[in-house]
Amino acid sequence: MHTDHLDMNLLRLFEAVYRLGSVSLAAEALGLSQPATSQGLTRLRLALGDALFVRANGRMRPTLRAERLAAVVQPAMTAIQDVLKTEDRFDPSRSRMTLRMHMNDIGEARLLPEFMAALHCDAPGIRVHTAPLPHGEIVDALETGSIHFALGFLPSITGTEKIELLSDRYAVVVRAGHPMTSASKRKATLQDLRRLEYVAVRTHSETLRILQQLDLDGRLVLSSAHFLALPAIIARTDLAVVMPEAIARRFVDAKSYALLPTDLPRSRFTVSLHWSRRFESDPAHKWMRDLFVRLFVGQQR
Template sequence: MNFATFDLNLLRVLDAIFQEGSTVKAADRLGLSQSAVSGNLSRLRHALGDPLFVRQGNRLVATDYAVGLKVPVREQLEQIETLLSPAVQFDPATAQGSFRIAASDFFAELLMPRLGDLLQREAPGIRTQLVDLVPRDYVASLERRNADLALIPETTLPDWVMHERLFGSPFLVIARRANPGIAGLKAGQVMPFDVFCGLHHVLFSPEGNFAAMGDTALAKVGRERNVAMSVPVFSGVCRAVRESDLIALVPAQLAIDVADSFDLQTFEPPMPIDPPLIIGIWHKRFDKAPLAAWMRERVFTLLRALDR
C-alpha cells in the first residue's frame, strides 16, 4: 500500500461498518449513499489487500485481518478528533445537548428524579435518557445503545472502557404487610430460613432466569427457594409482591425507598449475600468530552449517596 496516496477518509468508512455491521447502516451513520460506502469498501479492500468483510446471511463478518484493525482504527480516529476539537469552556447553565444512561429501572426510581431536579436547576438545556441495558452483555450497551454511561454490577472490562466504583448494593427481603406467611415477624428482623424458603419468590431477571445471586448464596448453606415468577424490571417485582403473597430479594436502597408507598415490610435475608458493587462505565472516547464529563460527575455524586 502506498500510504502517501491513501485516503484517510476510508478509515471512517471502515469504522462505521465495524460499528453498524452493514453498509446500509454505515451509510446512514456517515450521511452517504449505500453505493458510496460499498465503493469505498472496495477501495479499502484493494488498498489493504484483504476482503475485510465477508457476507454471512444478512450480515457482514470481519476477516481475521479486519478484526485486528477494529480497535486501533477507532483509537486513531478518536485521537484525531480530540486533536482537532477546539478547547471550549463548558458552561452547564447555557449548554445544550443530551446524555444517555443505560441502566436497570432501579435507577429510574433512585437516580432519575434527583438528576432531573439537579438538571432543572443547573443545566436546563441538557436532556437525559434512561435506556435498557443490552441483555447478557452490559458493556455492549455503550455501543449498541449509544449510551454515554452504563450503570452495572462490577465485572471484567475491555481496555476501551473506563469505570468508576460507586456504591455497594446489599439485599433485603420484601413482603406485603398482609402476607400471612410473615405473621409474627417484626420488620427489620432476619427472616427465618423456613419462612424464606417456604414462601414463593418473584425474581428480577432481564434475561428471564429463575435463579440469581440469592440462589447461589442459599446453595452455599445447603438450602433452596421456590422461584415462582421472574420479571425483567424491579418495578414489576415490587408490584407483584404488593399484590400477592410472593416475596422477593431486592436491593436494600430500593426496598427502603418503596416500602411505605407499596405497603411492604422489609427483612434481612437469612443467609449472607455478598453485595454487588455498582460501577459506572463509559467509552474512553468520551472521557474528556466536556458535557459527558460534567454529567458523569453529577451522576456519580448522586449515586455515591446511596452507598450503605
C-alpha cells in the first residue's frame, strides 16, 4: 500500500463519489470530466488495495473499507471547508471575541474613548482587555497571540509589523491661575522651568528623560506609580507635570488647568500600532487594524 505520497485531491474525489453514489455526479460536482474522475478513482483503488465501490442497483455502493475511510474523510473535509469559509469573513456585529492589547494608562486615556465608542456601534459583542507589559515581553506576547496589539510610543520594539497612528508632543501643565501663567504671555524659559517643582509617573520614561535632559530631575518632588492621581494634585498645588499635549488639552478644557507655552527638547513622539506578521491575514485582526487606522491615522497636535 503506497499512501505516503497520496494526492489529497483523490480523497476529495472519493468523498464526492461516496456522498453522491455516482461517478458522473461526482465529476460534475468537482468540475472534472468523467474519464478523469474514473482514472482518479482507479488510482485511489490501486493505492489502497481495495475496490472501494461496487455498482449495485444503479449506484456505487461502498465497500467496508470505503465505509471506514469515509468515517474519517468526511468530517475532515467538512472541518477544512468550515475553516476556509470562516477565515474568508469576519462579522464584527456578531463577534464575541476578546481583544487583548498592551497599553499604558496614558495610552488608554488617549485612545480608548474613541475606540470603545466605535466598537459600541459596530461590534458591541467584542470585549477589550488592556494591560501594560514590560517592553521586553511585548514581542513574544504578540508572536504567541497572548495579546493582539501593542499600542504606544515604543521605540525599543523591533521585528514587528507596525503602522504609525498619530503624533503628539509633550507639554507642561499647571493649575489654572498658577503664578507663572498670570505673570506673562511669553514662552516659559529654561530658567522659568527650573523654578517649578514637578510630579511624574515612574513608568513613563519619556517624561523622566525630558526632566533629566533639562536638569530638572532634582526638582521632582513626587514620583507616582500611576497617572490617575496627578490631575487632582496639580489642581490643588503649584506643582507641574510633563504629559502628552492631546490629553493635557482635555484638562485645560475643564478650566482647572493651563498649558505653559514653552519648547521642550525632543518632545514630539509617534504612537504606533504593533502586531505580529503571523496574524497579518486573519480577518478579525485586519478589521481591528483598519478600525484603528480609520480612527487615528493622521491625527497630530
